[in-house]
Amino acid sequence: MAVKKLLLLPGDGIGPEAMAEVKKLIAVMNTQGAGFETEEGLVGGCAYDAHGQAISEADMEKALAADAVLFGAVGGPKWDPVPYEVRPEAGLLRLRKDLELFANLRPAICYPALASSSSLRQEVVEGLDILIVRELTGGVYFGEPKQIIDLGNGQKRGIDTQVYDTFEIERISGVAFELARTRNNHVTSMEKRNVMKSGVLWHEVVSATHKAKYSDVKLDHMLADAGGMQLVRWPKQFDVIVTDNLFGDMLSDVAAMLTGSLGMLPSASLGAPDPKTGKRRALYEPVHGSAPDIAGKGIANPLAMIASFAMCLRYSFNMIEEADRLEKAISAVLDEGYRTSDIMSEGMKQASTSEMGDAIVAKYRG
Numbered sequence: 001m002a003v004k005k006l007l008l009l010p011g012d013g014i015g016p017e018a019m020a021e022v023k024k025l026i027a028v029m030n031t032q033g034a035g036f037e038t039e040e041g042l043v044g045g046c047a048y049d050a051h052g053q054a055i056s057e058a059d060m061e062k063a064l065a066a067d068a069v070l071f072g073a074v075g076g077p078k079w080d081p082v083p084y085e086v087r088p089e090a091g092l093l094r095l096r097k098d099l100e101l102f103a104n105l106r107p108a109i110c111y112p113a114l115a116s117s118s119s120l121r122q123e124v125v126e127g128l129d130i131l132i133v134r135e136l137t138g139g140v141y142f143g144e145p146k147q148i149i150d151l152g153n154g155q156k157r158g159i160d161t162q163v164y165d166t167f168e169i170e171r172i173s174g175v176a177f178e179l180a181r182t183r184n185n186h187v188t189s190m191e192k193r194n195v196m197k198s199g200v201l202w203h204e205v206v207s208a209t210h211k212a213k214y215s216d217v218k219l220d221h222m223l224a225d226a227g228g229m230q231l232v233r234w235p236k237q238f239d240v241i242v243t244d245n246l247f248g249d250m251l252s253d254v255a256a257m258l259t260g261s262l263g264m265l266p267s268a269s270l271g272a273p274d275p276k277t278g279k280r281r282a283l284y285e286p287v288h289g290s291a292p293d294i295a296g297k298g299i300a301n302p303l304a305m306i307a308s309f310a311m312c313l314r315y316s317f318n319m320i321e322e323a324d325r326l327e328k329a330i331s332a333v334l335d336e337g338y339r340t341s342d343i344m345s346e347g348m349k350q351a352s353t354s355e356m357g358d359a360i361v362a363k364y365r366g
Ligand code: NAI
Pocket: 014, 072, 073, 074, 075, 076, 077, 089, 092, 262, 263, 264, 285, 287, 288, 289, 290, 291, 292, 293, 294, 299, 300, 301, 302, 304, 342
C-alpha cells in the first residue's frame, strides 16, 4: 500500500495537547496497516522562538511535499509584541496561500448527546449534519483596491473590494458538488445577487457549472441573508452550502454554534487537484485557537482536532470506513458521558484531554 505522508504542525498552547491524542490514533491505525508516515514541524510562536519566522522554509517544503497537513493552533499573549510579518498567524496564512487552499470546509454536526446544550430547541438541531463550503482565497478580504484614503476634509474613506473571477467560482462550486455526491446530493448556493454584481456572476457561474457537470445534484440558490435566517430556523433543510469568503465566514460561524462548543469543531481547507495525480493539497485544523487560558493544564477538548483528522481520512485518503468509524467513536464516547470541562454538564464523567483521547482510541479499536 502506498505510503501516506502526513505533516503534523501542532503549534502553540493547546495545539500540541490536542495533537498528542491524534498521534495515538495514527499509531493504532498504523498497527492495522494504514501506512501513515508522519513528520513534525514548527508553526506559530514556537517557530518564531526557534528561528524568528512563523514557519521556516524547510517546514514549508515539508508541507508542500506532504499528502496532508494536520495543524493544531497558533498564537498567545507571549507573542503579542512580535512584528506583524512574523506573528504566529502569519504561519497559517502562508500555508493557506502557498498551498492554494481555496476551499474551506466547515461541517456542523450535532451529536445527539450534546443536542440539549444547543441554544436552539433540541428537535431543531438533533441529528444535524451539514457542510459549509466557503471560498477562502478570493472575495472582499483580498480584492483591490483595499485602502483607507484621507479625503482631506477631515473625512477618511475605507475601501474593500469584492472581486470574483469565473474560474474561482467554478472551482469552489465544483468542490461543493463533488462533496454533495458523497453526502445527500444537495447544494445550496448563497450570494446576494439582488444587490451585488459579484453575486450575479456567482449565481450565473454556479448554475452553468451545475448544468455542465453536476446536473445529478439538486441545486438551490438562496440570498445569503435569507440563508442566515433559514440556518437558525430549520438547518436540517441543508446538506452542502457553498458561498463566498465573507458570507462563508459568518454563516459557518453561525452554523457551527448551532451544535455546541468551540472545542468540538473541525475544519478542512482544500486546494486544486494535482493535474498528474489528482490529489488535492489539504490542511486540517480545529476551528478553535491556542486557548492560552487553559494551555498546559491537560483539560483541553481534543475532539475538534480528532474530528479534523477524521476529515483528513475522508477527504485526503478516501478512508471512508475509518472516517465513519472515528466519527461514530466520538459520538459513542459522548453518549457514554465522557466530557472535557468545556462541555461538562451535571451527572457526566469529567475527562482530561488524554482520558478523552484514550476513550476515543478504545472505541475506535472496538
Ligand atoms: P480560542 O479559540 O483559543 O479560545 C476561546 C475560548 O474557548 C477560551 O476560553 C478557550 O479556553 C476555549 N477553548 C478553545 N478551544 C478549546 C478546546 N479545545 N477545549 C476547551 N476549551 C477551548 O480563541 P482566543 O482566546 O480568541 O485566542 C487565543 C489565541 O489563539 C490568540 O493568540 C489567537 O490569535 C489564536 N487563534 C488561533 C487560531 C488558529 O490557530 N487557527 C484561531 C483562533 C485564534
